[in-house]
Amino acid sequence: GVHATGQVVAFDYYPPPPISELVAADPLVLDPKANPKNARLLHSLFASSLEQDDEWKLRRAINSHLPADICVRSVAVLTRSDLASRPFEPRRFVRLKRYTYRIRFHQTTMNTPTTTCSSTSKQLQQHDQQSICQSGPHTLRRAHDEHSCLWICPWALDKNLLPTVCKELQGQHNFGCFIHAKDRHRPGGDNIMTLNTCRFQLSGPTTEMDSDSEPDNDSDDGTSGIVNCKFTFEAKGFRRSMVRNLVGFLVDVCRGLRNMDDFTAIWTGTDEAAKLVCASPASGLCLAKVHYEPSHDT
Numbered sequence: 001g002v003h004a005t006g007q008v009v010a011f012d013y014y015p016p017p018p019i020s021e022l023v024a025a026d027p028l029v030l031d032p033k034a035n036p037k038n039a040r041l042l043h044s045l046f047a048s049s050l051e052q053d054d055e056w057k058l059r060r061a062i063n064s065h066l067p068a069d070i071c072v073r074s075v076a077v078l079t080r081s082d083l084a085s086r087p088f089e090p091r092r093f094v095r096l097k098r099y100t101y102r103i104r105f106h107q108t109t110m111n112t113p114t115t116t117c118s119s120t121s122k123q124l125q126q127h128d129q130q131s132i133c134q135s136g137p138h139t140l141r142r143a144h145d146e147h148s149c150l151w152i153c154p155w156a157l158d159k160n161l162l163p164t165v166c167k168e169l170q171g172q173h174n175f176g177c178f179i180h181a182k183d184r185h186r187p188g189g190d191n192i193m194t195l196n197t198c199r200f201q202l203s204g205p206t207t208e209m210d211s212d213s214e215p216d217n218d219s220d221d222g223t224s225g226i227v228n229c230k231f232t233f234e235a236k237g238f239r240r241s242m243v244r245n246l247v248g249f250l251v252d253v254c255r256g257l258r259n260m261d262d263f264t265a266i267w268t269g270t271d272e273a274a275k276l277v278c279a280s281p282a283s284g285l286c287l288a289k290v291h292y293e294p295s296h297d298t
Contacts, residue, residue, distance in 0.1 A: 003149040004287040005073070006098065008090040094236065096196065096291040099243045101231040101284045103251070105153035151284035157254040159227065162200050165253050168263055169246060170198040176269025177277050178249070180240040184274070191269050197234035198246070202227055232288075241279055248280040 059075040066072070078088055176184050176191035184191065204227040231250070233243055249266075252258040258276060265273040 003285065006287050006289040008290050010088050010090050012087075090290070093292050094290060095293050096234055096236060097238060097287070098197075098289040098291075099233045099238065100286045100288045101151075101233075101243060101247045101280070102149055102286070103151045103153045103229050103231075103247070103280075103284055105227055105229065105251075106156045106225065107227055108156045108158045149284060149286050151281050153251060155251070155255040157227075157251065158256070159202060159229075159254070161254045162202075162229075162250070164260065165250050166198045166200055168260065169250075170195050173267050174269035175239070175242065177266045177274040178239075178242050178245040180242075181271070181274070183240045184269075184271070191239075193235065193237075193239075195233065195235050197232060199232050201230045201232075203230075204228055243285060244279040244282060245277050247284070248278045249276075251280060252278060 055075040055077055058077075059072050062072050062075075172192065172194040174191050175193045175195070179191055204225065231247055233246065249258065253260070253262075262276050266276060
């Protein structure tokens with residue numbers, strides 16, 4: 001249901017008996033007229049045990065049967081010695097999962113018309129936040145591209161809040177408020193989890209910033225325009241709707257709907273506090289990579 005560049009599929013392969021044994025049992029087993037399906041199978045890639053040098057052949061064979069928007073990027077053949085007497089299960093042996101989420105937004109701009117007060121001779125600055133919806137149809141048209149894994153955020157965001165929010169989300173917390181309501185109270189489990197990585201990377205015509213950068217409150221001159229943002233989340237596992245809820249809360253803080261004080265209630269994990277969290281659309285979500293234990297990682 002989401003975009004994925006790190007989806008993993010595993011299946012068992014049992015090589016057929018040697019051709020000599022099959023021919024001895026049935027002399028017509030390789031006759032194309034008598035057994036056309038058997039003849040094609042026995043002369044194919046699967047006629048013998050797969051070797052590691054044949055991985056590219058297996059990848060090519062599978063991709064030839066897949067639609068244009070799905071492809072196998074790599075193939076690994078795990079032998080009995082690699083498995084150490086334990087069958088490989090993609091969900092069981094996960095060491096780390098990485099999700100990415102891409103959004104495009106308009107930076108918060110400040111209009112600062114200067115007025116002079118005659119009685120005090122002081123300058124008063126009036127700040128007005130402009131949303132992307134008020135920037136005109138041409139700006140919105142430039143925001144769209146052919147990238148399908150992207151959420152066009154309809155609000156102007158303050159990018160200088162991103163480092164603070166990402167730092168607060170990272171680490172071990174009660175993430176109950178970021179989990180789907182049906183999974184929040186599952187029997188025999190809690191919602192204490194560790195988010196190993198929560199970082200972002202910004203790019204745009206005049207913007208280059210990541211999680212390690214210091215906020216620059218003087219960088220917005222009202223002409224910065226559209227900004228691309230890529231969030232990266234890493235953990236041993238994620239629960240239902242968790243990444244979308246994390247991004248949704250990040251956006252709500254950066255657009256001013258929520259603030260950092262709300263984390264006090266968020267980390268309690270209660271149903272009441274969960275009402276402060278809204279999920280972002282699935283359009284920007286992507287399962288980027290799945291890392292396995294050293295004996296199974298490829």
